[in-house]
Amino acid sequence: MKHLLPALLWLLATACLPFKPTTKNDVFNPTAVLPQEEAPHPKNSLEWWYITGHLTDVATGEKFGVEYVFFHFNPDGRQDYQMVHFALTDPKSQRFAFDYDLGKLPAALAPTLPLALVETKKAQTWTFAGQEGRYQLKARMAQPTGYAISLNTSPTKPVMLHGGTGYEQYGPVAKAGYYSYPRLATTGTIEVNGQAHQVTGELWYDRQWNCGGVNKKNVAWDWMSLQINESNDDLMLYTVHDTSTGQQIAGGTHNDAAGLSRHLAETDFKLDPTTYFVSPKSGRKYPATWHVTVPAQGYDLTVTPLVPNQELGLRIFKFFHLYYWEGMCRVTGTHHGKPVTGNAYVEITNR
Numbered sequence: 001m002k003h004l005l006p007a008l009l010w011l012l013a014t015a016c017l018p019f020k021p022t023t024k025n026d027v028f029n030p031t032a033v034l035p036q037e038e039a040p041h042p043k044n045s046l047e048w049w050y051i052t053g054h055l056t057d058v059a060t061g062e063k064f065g066v067e068y069v070f071f072h073f074n075p076d077g078r079q080d081y082q083m084v085h086f087a088l089t090d091p092k093s094q095r096f097a098f099d100y101d102l103g104k105l106p107a108a109l110a111p112t113l114p115l116a117l118v119e120t121k122k123a124q125t126w127t128f129a130g131q132e133g134r135y136q137l138k139a140r141m142a143q144p145t146g147y148a149i150s151l152n153t154s155p156t157k158p159v160m161l162h163g164g165t166g167y168e169q170y171g172p173v174a175k176a177g178y179y180s181y182p183r184l185a186t187t188g189t190i191e192v193n194g195q196a197h198q199v200t201g202e203l204w205y206d207r208q209w210n211c212g213g214v215n216k217k218n219v220a221w222d223w224m225s226l227q228i229n230e231s232n233d234d235l236m237l238y239t240v241h242d243t244s245t246g247q248q249i250a251g252g253t254h255n256d257a258a259g260l261s262r263h264l265a266e267t268d269f270k271l272d273p274t275t276y277f278v279s280p281k282s283g284r285k286y287p288a289t290w291h292v293t294v295p296a297q298g299y300d301l302t303v304t305p306l307v308p309n310q311e312l313g314l315r316i317f318k319f320f321h322l323y324y325w326e327g328m329c330r331v332t333g334t335h336h337g338k339p340v341t342g343n344a345y346v347e348i349t350n351r
Helices: 005-014
Strands: 047-057 063-073 081-090 095-104 115-121 124-131 134-142 150-156 165-168 174-192 197-210 219-228 235-244 248-255 261-264 270-273 276-278 286-289 290-294 299-303 311-317 319-333 337-347
Touching: 005 286, 047 319, 047 337, 063 150, 063 174, 063 197, 063 319, 081 115, 081 174, 081 319, 095 115, 095 311, 134 174, 150 197, 165 248, 174 219, 174 235, 197 219, 219 290, 219 299, 219 319, 235 290, 299 337
Parallel strands: none
Antiparallel strands: 047 063, 047 197, 063 081, 081 095, 115 124, 124 134, 134 150, 150 174, 165 174, 174 197, 219 235, 219 337, 235 248, 248 261, 270 290, 276 286, 290 299, 299 319, 311 319, 319 337
16 A cells, blocks of 8 residues: 555545444455556545656746645445546746545446546646556646646556565555556656646656555654656656554565566665754654665665655544655666666655
């Protein structure tokens, strides 16, 4: 499972309701069945369709980061909910803007393809359409104003099945369906602080389901995706921390230039924070710069945020704010001793 945050939201959505959350409608196959798994899973405890990555202005070379995600969850086996996150990062001006929406769905999501996910907030309509790496993404923030995307994607590498089967086992915590398209060639336009940019780039797509089982408040999560320029390799790495016991579960996937994937066990890599960021808004302390080593693959890397403050603050209930950090980072380091560069996205939750 990529993201702990949605599981926390699933908990929060049920915290004031008189029933016990259920995962009875979750779907467990021996391997992920594609393309069917891309469609909504009826009454799934928690699932999502997740886009992150770096975009470049074709005229000026300016860099931007984007996060765009639809969450679907059904905590009681009866009522469907949907949540959408949308964020844009502008390293040149050190701006980070985000918007989100959460609410009940009028009817259960149907298990149909192509995807046609829709969320409306005030006068803005956010859409996520398509399938198998070919998506049309359109959104405009309701607040702050002046931030929008209109993007089209297509895959340049094959699908990446995590855990070897498209199901990732997180120790005793959960078994979640998980696959990615690590490189989506992307074109279109974005608007940042009221200024339009024609952009191109390679976005990362995560598809996950059966994630309502991660429902412990004492769980913290570090996750990152890395796209290496020179080798055309991709890495997905995560660590789950039990803050009450100090125990951790770690894993990941290495995807080579030919699109062949290899599961990474906890002993195959290290994620070591070397600097930290303290949020002036929430007071939370997040790892910032990371030292990443994957010895068997020859990687010794440093992952650095392009904007220190990429913290999202979500007001879930009237008096409750949920904070997490997710943002664009640069990669530098070596591969078998030779210099490499790359793009990364990092998420840190519940710290």
